[in-house]
Amino acid sequence: MGKQNVYDDLEPKIHKRIAEAVADAVPVLDIACGDGRLIGFIASGSGCNIYGVDISVSHLTAAREKAETRGISHLVLLAAGDAQKLCFLDKSFGSLIMLYSLHEIQHLPQALEETRRVLRPGGKFIVVDPIKGGKAETLWNESYYGLEEIESMLTHAGFSELTSDFLYDDIVFVSAKLVLS
Numbered sequence: 420m421g422k423q424n425v426y427d428d429l430e431p432k433i434h435k436r437i438a439e440a441v442a443d444a445v446p447v448l449d450i451a452c453g454d455g456r457l458i459g460f461i462a463s464g465s466g467c468n469i470y471g472v473d474i475s476v477s478h479l480t481a482a483r484e485k486a487e488t489r490g491i492s493h494l495v496l497l498a499a500g501d502a503q504k505l506c507f508l509d510k511s512f513g514s515l516i517m518l519y520s521l522h523e524i525q526h527l528p529q530a531l532e533e534t535r536r537v538l539r540p541g542g543k544f545i546v547v548d549p550i551k552g553g554k555a556e557t558l559w560n561e562s563y564y565g566l567e568e569i570e571s572m573l574t575h576a577g578f579s580e581l582t583s584d585f586l587y588d589d590i591v592f593v594s595a596k597l598v599l600s
């Protein structure tokens with residue numbers, strides 16, 4: 420992401436909001452956790468175990484090193500893997516997070532099916548991503564989904580009780596629930 424910009428400045432606010440949202444729904448899995456900055460924030464604040472999965476081994480190495488530096492490696496459980504085929508048992512998690520990763524997943528419907536599989540009934544799914552048509556798209560030269568598209572994909576994947584709000588002009592926070600069936 421390069422030099423400091425308004426989106427980098429938003430990080431503490433976004434991490435805090437996500438940590439608050441998942442505090443009552445553990446265990447937590449950060450899907451496509453990257454270098455583990457969010458995981459580190461949640462684990463150090465809560466003292467709870469937190470799981471992370473990412474397809475990039477180099478990102479996971481950075482996440483492991485960060486956790487060691489912060490003295491929280493005993494709380495952080497990292498796995499190399501694909502969001503489209505998660506290496507976790509059914510109904511393993513109380514919350515799932517996708518921060519800045521929804522748009523990165525190649526076969527998103529498949530990944531969303533996996534989120535439904537590994538989440539416990541009543542569990543939460545938090546998505547934070549830039550949306551189509553905003554400044555982030557130009558800054559990072561990437562394509563994002565519109566908010567309606569995100570909501571429709573989550574609904575189609577079996578999630579309900581969706582709430583959405585903006586953390587910044589084009590950064591959306593979506594919370595969804597897997598309702599008991």
Ligand SMILES: C[S@@+](CC[C@H](N)C(=O)[O-])C[C@H]1O[C@@H](n2cnc3c(N)ncnc32)[C@H](O)[C@@H]1O
Nearest residue numbers: 451452453473474475478501502518519520523
């Ligand atoms: C923009 S980064 C966001 C990382 C982190 N969530 C954050 O906010 O800093 C997107 C991440 O998605 C990961 N990724 C892309 N496709 C993936 C997939 N199919 N399964 C798991 N991780 C994936 C990348 O390796 C990268 O770490």
